[in-house]
Amino acid sequence: MSRNRKAKWADPAFTVVANWRHITLHPASPVMTLTWSNLADGWKQRWDFSGEYEHLEANPKRKKLETPRRLSWRECARIQTFDAKFTPIGDTESKFTQIGNAVPPKLAEAIFTHLFSGAGLVAQKVPGARKGA
Structure with a gap:
């Protein structure tokens, strides 16, 4: 392990990266x-x-890992808001790449719901345009 890339227990997680x-x-x-x-x-x-x-x-009652480890690809997928049943294809490195490069599903859902509802649309007046054209 090359770095101390670790968030504290109660802090937000770091970005899930594509490089395992x-x-x-x-x-x-x-x-x-x-x-x-x-x-x-x-x-x-x-x-x-x-x-x-x-x-x-x-909290002294929290468990500690005697054998240190990085987050698993499945833990990273859950942080990225993938469903628990989601399983990317390929080897372990490929799974981390797919999860790290993906737009988190809940973020995509929020953006597309807003776009498709039309709530974010604003009418624009185009100079010189005719009505009904």
């Missing part, structure tokens, strides 16, 4: 700390898991 390597850590995973960085020589950074679980500070 950059998916957010599960909020019950331990905190990652930067242990090494050498950007000058072209190397990136090294992040390691600590023994700290920041989500337990707010």
